Amino acid sequence: MSTDVSPVSGTAVQPGTAVQNSTTFTRRQAVNSSVVTGAFLDRARTALERQRAICAAPQEHSDRVFKDILDQAEGTYFGKKHGLSAVRTLADWKKAVPVRCYPAFEPYIQKLLDGDSNVLTRSDPYAFLKTSGSSGKPKLIPTTRHWRNLYRGRALYAQWGLYFESIGYERSRGAAVLDLSWERTASIDPVGDFPSYSISQRPASVSSVDWTPPWYEEDWFQGVEDEDYKTGLYRKLRLLASSDVRIVVALNPSKIVGLAEQLAERSGDLIADLRHGTLDGLPCGDPDPARAAGLEAARRANGGGLRIADLWPDLSLVVSWNSASAALYRPWLEEVTPGVPKLPFSATGTEGIVTIPVDAHDSAGPLAIDLGLYEFVPADDRDDDADLEPDVETVGYRDLDVGRTYNVVMSQANGLYRYDLGDRYTVVDRVGEVPRMAFAGRSGFGSSFTGEKLTEEDVHNAVRLGLGDDWRFRPLFTCIPVWNTPPGYTLAIEWPEELASTPERFAERVEAQLQRLNIEYAEKRRTERLTPMRVLAVRPGTFAAIDQRRQREGASPAQLKHYWIQRNGDLLRYFDDGAHWGAS
DSSP states (O other), rough: OEEOOOTOOOOEEEEESSTTTOOOOOOOOOOOOOOOOHHHHHHHHHHHHHHHHHHSSOHHHHHHHHHHHHHHHHHHHHHTTTTTTGGGGGHHHHHHHHOOOOHHHHHHHHHHHHHHHHSSSOOOOOOEOOOOOOTSSSOOEEHHHHHHHIHHHHHHHHHHHHHHHHHHHHHEEEEEEEEOOOOOOOEEEEEEEEEEEEETTTTTOSSSTTTOOGGOOGGGGBBOOTHHHHHHHHHHHHHTSOOOOOEEESSSSSHHHHHHHHHHHHHHHHHHHHTTETTTTTEEEEHHHHHHHHHHHHHHHHHHOOOOHHOOOTTEEEEEEEOGGGGGHHHHHHHHHHOOOOOOOOOTTTTTEEEEEOOSOSSOOOTTTTTEEEEEEEEETOOTTEEEEEEEEHHHHHEEEETEEEEEEETTTTTOOOEEEEEEEEEEEEEEEEEEEEEETTOOOOOOSSSOOHHHHHHHHHHHHHHHGGGGOOOEEEEEEEOOOEEEEEEEEEETTTTTOHHHHHHHHHHHHHHHHHHHHHHHHHSSOOOOOOOEOOOOTHHHHHHHHHTTTTOGGGOOOOSSSSSSGGGGGGGTTEEEEOOO
């Protein structure tokens, strides 16, 4: 049985066990103080400087990655099957290895799960990472110590170096950080004889060179068994309520918005917990009546709810994904953290990292040339839903055109060789000799029953315009494709009582806006190949309740991303008669 080992404590973590039993509520929770150390800042600064130097002279790093990939494949089942011992050049590599999507790798993954060694890489996996499942059932991505230590771990130090540099290294020293991009999982699910978990909820670092931040052992950073999403956010707020938080980091901007909503909703609970030294009634640090009194005054001044600026007045940076559909959260993010500078998180997926930010660009970063071997296929005129062909012609990073969008083919030392990532990136400009790339979305992520090619942006803008002045309530919503004869769409939206409109009138307006925004949708409606948009008005909090139910059914938190448009109608089964007010 494979295990993860904490480099800090040396404790082995077995599948299905709590991480060092450090996150239950049976003992006093520790409240944070200063966590960013000088040694950590130095390491992050060095990593950032190295990443910038790579942008100036990238080719030797790209060559080194290619050589290492061949070395990892040497003598493996995959390597022998593809004759990789004869590969010397990139041209040889392209001839020997076809471009593949995940299903073509599943036989190799199954051999690993069956107990075979030396299948994809000489360094056998110690665990499998689960994808978010945004394109279907979760995939299992092999992760090896070689890949983790040599590549993925150190990349995170570089991006954090940028974050500390942006607010000043001296201002960062001794300050606190709220890191929502990763949580040490309280339990892990076995698959075969291996542990499996999402990239954002893994149990431990694998060595001293892996990403191991100073807050690694802090209670707020630990996962808790069966803790729901909102309770987890409140626990982090409580444990950091007396700290000088300067940076908040998340993958999805929606999580930062959710943090602000929990702070507003549970202001009274937080003040009471601070006053009594508790967390939901259980011991948690020492009472802090002065802090409680200050926040109570701020709450009254606000008319009943606390804001993030009340809790952490010196907050200086907010980090999250900020391109493609995540960019639609920008107004909400600015609303809850007004005036606070924003920087992007790296373009990070379970299969690998594609870009790492190195400067103040608000949504894109240079290609992570030292983390993988990347090839590109122009997205122009390609069928959005079609996988790349096995023999598709690819170009290298030097041949990319600024302003053009490309599908990414990625090879990494974890064994995913010439992998059709399914993601598209647009070249923004260049940093030195390396293209700066912004995530443009997944290939085919949208919906098209009859050629309407409905996108998340279409739906988002139609709802915003359809709500008019009621947009200020920013209700959660998603568009669900429903197959029928003819097919159509259901827009599920949380409907606060304060909205001036009715679901029926809103349905008419959003339908009109959608036809105005998407001429193909309008044509399909005119010819009755699509039914009118149906609106399902649900109670506020319904989407959070559905996420909790999906977690109980086995979904990982990383799978619970909110999309403005769904890939299929599966979500509809969660809306029962008790969950909604009505449909138009």
